[in-house]
Amino acid sequence: MDAWEELVTSALLGTDRRPPALAGATAGDAPVALLGAAALHTVRRRAGLRPGPAAEPPEPAPEDARRPLPEPARRRLGQLLAGRAAPTPSGGRRGAAPDLAELLPQWLVAANEHGYKAPASALPALLDAARARTDLRPQALTLAGPRGLWLARLNPEWRFALRGGGGRAALPDVRDGDAVRALWEEGLFAERVALLASVRAEDPAAALELLGSTWAAERAEDRLMFLDSLRAGLGGEDEEFLEAALSDRSRNVRSTAAELLSALPGSALAGRMAKRASSCVSLDRTEGAVTIVVEAPHECDAGMQRDGLIPTPPTGRGERSWWLGQLVEAAPLSCWPARFGGRTPEEIVALPVADDWRGELHAAWCRAAVRQRDAAWSRALLGAPAAPPATGPGTSSLAERAKLLSTLPEEERARWVASFIAAHGLSEAFQLLGVCAVPWARPLGGAVIDALDIARDAGSYPWSFSGVMGLAERCLSPDATGQLEALTALPAEPEDASPGAGGYWTEAFQRLVSTLHLRAAMRDELRGPIE
Secondary structure (H helix, E strand, C coil): CCHHHHHHHHHHHCCCCCCCCCCCCCCCCHHHHHHHHHHHHHHHHHHHCCCCCCCCCCCCCCCCCCEECCHHHHHHHHHHHHHHCCCCCHHHCCCCCCCHHHHHHHHHHHHHHCCEECCHHHHHHHHHHHHHCHHHHHHHHHHHHHHHHHHHCCCHHHHHHHCCCCHHHHCCCCCCHHHHHHHHHHCCHHHHHHHHHHHHHHCHHHHHHHHHHHHHHCCHHHHHHHHHHHHCCCCHHHHHHHHHHCCCCCHHHHHHHHHHHHCCCCCHHHHHHHHHHHHHEEEECHHHCCEEEECCCCCCCHHHHHCCCCCCCCCCCCHHHHHHHHHHHHCCCCHHHHHCCCCCHHHHHHCCEHHHCHHHHHHHHHHHHHHCCCHHHHHHHHCCCCCCCCCCCCCCCHHHHHHHHCCCCHHHHHHHHHHHHHHHCCCCCHHHHCCCCCCCCHHHHHHHHHHHHHHHHCCCCHHHHHHHHHHHHHHCCHHHHHHHHHHHCCCCCCCCCCCCHHHHHHHHHHHHHHHHHHHHHHHHHHHCCCC
16 A cells, blocks of 8 residues: 555544554644645655646637727627626616616627627626626627637537527538538538528529429428528519429428418419409498498318418407408408498508408408518508507507518608607507617607606506517607606606605616617617717
């Protein structure tokens, strides 16, 4: 037994039972002598170890030719990344300080629009932020660029960045045919989806050729995702490919192909659907009154199923109304004015519908207007903003109104929602605000601030409007601070107000103002110094 093993044995058994064989050690000082000898042997053993073979050094990080952040913006990024992990105040009260975690996504978008690269020192924190929040990943990984992907390969916790979420920085030049083909044939699925979108943005015909080269060998779920990526930039040149996909062995692929074809009013499928739908919906002029009459389909034949109709309705839904809704939804909206004597969409939507078919018919027209991005029909179906919140000429819910609004130009959308808020307040407007362009246009921002002021005067607590307040912090234009400044003073509370409500509102408005000031500073920092 060597000296080290003897020391270990004495330590385990105790110096009383196994005194260490140490020169000059007595029974009284044996424990101290044992520890001293162990320390000496430990140093000797470590000093005597032979170094192992050196690990293979990693490949050098690739170059990133993008511009570095201006110094103020670099410091701001560090502040936002540090604020992301800040603890939530106890009791749920946020105070008047801006929420840095919610400003980070907006900052990342703006930085990428300017074409900046992340500083090397910020890459670990940036990857940690992207790991914690999937909504940050596209923008965070774009800012991290090729060096972020290089770093992600060295840490298993950052492997998510290698699954195709790194944006265009991880993709080959679309003009490099060999590199594109290699990634398409050998890349991860998410990388292939990103590559297809990138090629399609530059050359739609080349993207279709790339997709067609492996289409027959793809899994059904992959074919569905690839097909869904054709929504961006959908055009007439896609019809031949989509028409062939109507015969796919996967029902989901067939349904998606039919949906995309129906969004092309000039496609052969749209023509077939127009003929079928027109045979089900017509005008009746009995006794001088003009009424829309509906004769829903009596069967869902093989041709209808090939064109995307699902024959079996959901539980609680009648077959004929289910088939009718799908036909009208897929028919081009341009077929209806001719069918109804040259009437405009507003005039058609205003016509009475016999036998309680109005809801089904108008709901299908709503879906068609959203699918075909038809602003004229969307206006007709939306109706006036002052109409009751859950109703309109062709809508039955705010969710449908929000979808219809998304088809309108940004300025018109903002004006419509501003008028809606002026008529109905904020409690019904949250979904509608979510489809408005950011930053909110002046009439919309002003309407939101006025409605918040009215809510404060009503004496309620601000957390009843916390969702709208959160949107306002992210979406109001920084130029709105002038209108908000007057609301930061503590108001006199009426007798019937909720206790302390005025103070909470003042704090909420102060936080809103400070957030807008911070967003304005972020914007100026990213612009860099004026040359």
